Amino acid sequence: MQNKKDFNKNHRMLTLLTWAFIFLVWFIITRFNLVSHLIVPSPGEVIQTFIAIVTDGYNGISLWEHLGISMLRLLIASVLAIVTAVPLGLFSGYFSKVGAVVDSIVQFYRPLPPLAYYVALILWLGIDESSKITLLYLAAFAPIYIACVAAVANIRVEYLLSAKSLGASGKDLFFQIVFPACLPDIFTSIRTAVGVAYTTLVSAEMIAATSGLGWMVIDASRYLKSSVIFVGIIIMGISGVLIDQGLKALEKKIVFWKGYQ
Amino acid sequence: MNNELIIEIDNLTVDYPTENESVRALDGVDLKIYQHDFICVLGPSGCGKSTLLNVIAGFTLPSDGSFLMQGQPVAGPDSQRGVVFQSASLYPWMSVRKNVEFGPKIKGLPAVEINRIASHYLDQVHLLEVADQPPFQLSGGMKQRVALARALANEPAILLLDEPFGALDALTRIHMRQLVRKIWQEDQNTIFMITHDVDEALSLGTRLLVMSKSPGTIIREFSVAFCDRVDQRTGRVHVDADYLARREEILDLIDV
Numbered sequence: 180m181q182n183k184k185d186f187n188k189n190h191r192m193l194t195l196l197t198w199a200f201i202f203l204v205w206f207i208i209t210r211f212n213l214v215s216h217l218i219v220p221s222p223g224e225v226i227q228t229f230i231a232i233v234t235d236g237y238n239g240i241s242l243w244e245h246l247g248i249s250m251l252r253l254l255i256a257s258v259l260a261i262v263t264a265v266p267l268g269l270f271s272g273y274f275s276k277v278g279a280v281v282d283s284i285v286q287f288y289r290p291l292p293p294l295a296y297y298v299a300l301i302l303w304l305g306i307d308e309s310s311k312i313t314l315l316y317l318a319a320f321a322p323i324y325i326a327c328v329a330a331v332a333n334i335r336v337e338y339l340l341s342a343k344s345l346g347a348s349g350k351d352l353f354f355q356i357v358f359p360a361c362l363p364d365i366f367t368s369i370r371t372a373v374g375v376a377y378t379t380l381v382s383a384e385m386i387a388a389t390s391g392l393g394w395m396v397i398d399a400s401r402y403l404k405s406s407v408i409f410v411g412i413i414i415m416g417i418s419g420v421l422i423d424q425g426l427k428a429l430e431k432k433i434v435f436w437k438g439y440q
Numbered sequence: 441m442n443n444e445l446i447i448e449i450d451n452l453t454v455d456y457p458t459e460n461e462s463v464r465a466l467d468g469v470d471l472k473i474y475q476h477d478f479i480c481v482l483g484p485s486g487c488g489k490s491t492l493l494n495v496i497a498g499f500t501l502p503s504d505g506s507f508l509m510q511g512q513p514v515a516g517p518d519s520q521r522g523v524v525f526q527s528a529s530l531y532p533w534m535s536v537r538k539n540v541e542f543g544p545k546i547k548g549l550p551a552v553e554i555n556r557i558a559s560h561y562l563d564q565v566h567l568l569e570v571a572d573q574p575p576f577q578l579s580g581g582m583k584q585r586v587a588l589a590r591a592l593a594n595e596p597a598i599l600l601l602d603e604p605f606g607a608l609d610a611l612t613r614i615h616m617r618q619l620v621r622k623i624w625q626e627d628q629n630t631i632f633m634i635t636h637d638v639d640e641a642l643s644l645g646t647r648l649l650v651m652s653k654s655p656g657t658i659i660r661e662f663s664v665a666f667c668d669r670v671d672q673r674t675g676r677v678h679v680d681a682d683y684l685a686r687r688e689e690i691l692d693l694i695d696v
Contacts, residue, residue: 337529346519439576
């Protein structure tokens, strides 16, 4: 146990050193003007911009509003993806006929670049929230759906046979065995899906948005405000890590048996 | 034998389809199982003993011949035939108690009754004190005892055990045998068990079936009563010339 603790401590140390090194390189590059500060702003500039955005907002909108609207879009899209992709994926895995209907559609759109179908989404849904949320939703849907189909196929046969021999009907089997047996994989896929949706956030906020972290970065790029771009990217990176940590904590609590199947 | 007839298998054949041709796993099996029989099935791997258990459980349907349970044909698995596999296959998202309660709950029994049944069978397998733990914290032998309690909780007409002690160490296996023997004697269950271990079969069974490979069928049946001669303290059978002779005879049949 003690060894494992030391091991973790060592690893945390390595992670810290990695980041210290990245900051050092950043600092040296900008300190000695190796590249134009228009391309890479100095850490000092980024911190100043960050403080300015925190206090005055960007473009008259506070940072919390930018962050809030982005998170709201992400949250709505993720929740919609979870409540539709989980049942559909489990059904597709369990009933091959449902799979025959849904599978090919998901396989078709999954490899498409989000920007390609975003144009179509705007044509159909308009330029306001619904097309943005739909874009994020589609990005989150596929990983969850595909993981659910695979999870059903990987359920231990003995789980199902035992349940049948204990008198379980088709409905009991689905809700009491299939669903919980797939939960560990479902959770992993939710983490992937939220991550994928987050990566399309900038695309979603590129067109006809007036707020949001993605929009802030796009807008700053138009005026070559590189320090704002950096602030935006750093906030997105950190919030992405925090979201994943939150989901991980939730996973540990709900799927406490993960790894013990 | 004046006990009630539970299962009647007549000229049972099972074919498994493969890519080119079908493989005959069981060929012309006849078997009658009566109340309070303890049947142990022995045979080389590939003799179809697992297929026979799967047919009785309802997991595999006969290709030909008849299989009646209390006079009725069987369409699929149901709560009348409880199964314990070699791997305990307990549900890790349920506590030990919830695993045992699964069958009675599905039946829709009242909560008080479900609780009473679970406590009774957990007590019978000496696991009441770990009832609220998740099953993955238990040892292999304990898991198998939970699986046994879970199957017993439904009070099935017959208990089907598919090499239930195969993955356990020698000492745990002896304790498990003793436990199963005690339950069988107390509750008057009917048990159909597959095993690789001749000593296990001799120390538990009342009827020993020896199966052969291709054709997969029952070639010999022995009626034994060594389970009456078990040392109550150690759980081991008192070995004598008679026992050794039987043991040799069976080993000769299997090892061809």
